[in-house]
Amino acid sequence: MKHFRQPVQSRPKKSSLIIGPDALEKAMAEGRQLERIYVVPNHKSPVWDRIKKLADATATPINRVPVEKLNGFNITGHDGVVGLIAKIQYQDLQDVLSLVIDRGEAPLVLILDGITDIRNIGAIARTAYCCGVHALLIPDKGVGALNDDAIATSAGALEKLAVCRVPSLMKAVDTLHLNGVKVFASEMTAEENIFGLDFSEPAAIIMGSEDKGIYPALLKTADVSFKIPMTGKFESLNVSVAAGMILYEAMKQRINAG
Template structure:
């Protein structure tokens, strides 16, 4: 499997962003200045592209010691989908789709495992936020066993943007959270549903929880108070599958 394409040079990265390339991450040299750099910085903020400030040695390794001019970018090997068109084509096929919304899941292995389970359970699409989410890189694809090429993935400016669209389309929002007494087994997943999984450290954010139709948790029998997010996601998805069989 091919690694992410790496491009380097400030002007090359600016052109890649403006042409609509799926940039997964940009690495910039600490202390970099100049008119072209500020132009790039403005574009990165506008498109909410993940950025890391790193020493020049890191950039040398990433660019294999080519003339990187203090900037290296990784282009995602997976093409992202527009949520509007994915929602429209999905609803033409079924009134009861299942979508996944990931509220800043940041670990690539968790992300890959979630994509793999999503493919196995017939999920129509996965929505992630442009900032704060795990990148779709070679490791993500490897962990997903190639499912990242099969499940449509959409990027939105904020997870709430997608939530409004799902609600407008009559799709219920179900948040996986410990901040409830309701069980996942009490939710009717035979309806069109968008399941929201939270970040590894904070879970589903409070502002997102205020918008959902249902909050649900998994029963935990041991002393550890939470499950790994990819495992919890699998349990939620297979409860939906069980109800639909």
């Protein structure tokens, strides 16, 4: 059995929190972007239904947590609800694709499925920005928070790269297909070799977690599954290293094609 150490995330600063349901509803109604919402189980308040609708509309994750979690933020008056202000500005996938296509460029999108280690996410974002990725696509659940630690690991790339957060990666793949983007999946058991692929065309690349890989239903939506060949017998590459190898191959092809 593989064991992966989860990084310890630092406690958020009080200035990055929106405390209490009333303040949270007001901030969301004004368009304030949130990284996620923490709420105690079975919370009930007059505004909670409205908060949940706003969260659904903006693909903002809602985490059910014990009250001790909120008290651990060293705050009072939260009434069982706390919002964590987003450190980056999330963008709409279709808007990003339209902008790239209007510029006459072939979109290059990187999709992260189930990657929870924020340092891996930061490292991937850094390489993605350097390799010309147009958008980093993440689900609203099952991914590490893009907090100060993630931004620091990315060397600030997360603040420069377009990040799109969606409620369903499978529906996002539908959007990519409708825009003429071919979807590739990195899968170590695939028969196709990475060096036989054409990344110079509009392309999206799915990367899964090291322990579980890509969610099977999402994997089926890909047009092509491929592997990175290895001479040594080992279970898998680190996901940020694998992403770097794939993206540099894509960048090399695009430079040569240009």
